[in-house]
Amino acid sequence: INRKTAHVADIAVFYPIVSWQARGRGGRGRTFPCGVQAGMGELTKKEYAQFDRIVDVLMSEQMDMDIVDDVALEEGHMEGGSLCVAKEGYRALVLPDMSTVRLADAKRILELAESGLAVVASEGFVPSASAENGAGDAELAEAMERLEGHLHRYRGEQGLVETLRRLMPPDICVESGAKEELDAAHRRLGGVDLYLLSHTGKKVREYTVSVGCRNRERALLDCRGRRFPAAFAEEGERTKVRFLAEPEEIYY
Secondary structure, X not given: OOOOOEEEOOEEEEOOHHHHHHHEOOOOOOOOOOOOHHHEOHHHHHHHHHHHHHHHHHHHOOOOEEEEOHHHHHHOEEEOOXXXXXXXXXXXXXXXXXXXXXXXXXXXXXXXXXXXXXXXXXXXXXXEEEOOOEEOOHHHHHHHHHHHOOEEEEOHHHHHHHHHHHHOOOOEEEEEOOHHHEEEEEEEEOOEEEEEXXXXXXXXXXXXXXXXXXXXXXOOEEOOOOEOOOEEEEEOOEEEEEEEEOOOEEEO
C-alpha cells in the first residue's frame, strides 16, 4: 500500500535540526543523526524533548503529519492556501521550540505565511540567532518581527491540538473508542481514499471513526485483504464507520 499510494497529510512539522546542533557540543553526526546527544545542553534537551512530544501527541490524536526540512520548504510552492511539496499539500506548518534558525528558513517561512499558509508556532519559537550570522542577527530580528503578525501561537501540546482543530476540520476523528490505542493514516490511490487504522491494543475494542471523504463504494478490509464487518454512514462530506477491532490488527 505504501509503495503504490500517495500519503495525504494536512500538517507539516518543521525539523529543528539547526537549533539542536547550534547548542549541542557533541559534534555533528557523533552519536545520533542530529549530532547533539553526546554533549547536549539543557536548552537543547528541552527543545529535543518538546519536538518528540509534538509528534507523539499528534499521532495520539490521529492527526496525520509529515516532518519537513529546509529543502522541502524551499522546493514547495503555494497553491490554494496549501504548501505543495511533491505529491503532498500541507494546510499548516508547525514550528516547535527553536532558539536558532537559518536566516534563509526564517525568510522562507515568512514568504509562505504572507502567501496564506497557516503557520502554528510554539511559545518557545523565539530564535534570536541565525546559522549564517550568529546571535544578534538584525536581518533575523526584522524577519521575526514581520512573521509574528502571521503566527498562530500555542502553549503546550494540547494547545497545539486545539489550535490546529480551530484552523481546519480533522481529516480523521475517533468519535468513540480507545483512541490512544488507534494509529491512523490517510493515503490515496487515484481517486480512491484509503484510511489505515491500526489497533495497537491487546483487547477487542469497538470504534466509531469519522473520515473526511465520501465514497460510493465503501469497505473495511483487514491486513490480509479480507472484508471485515463494519457499519457505514454518510454525514455531509464525511463518512463514519463503526467496527470491532481485533487485538493488534490493521484495517483499511
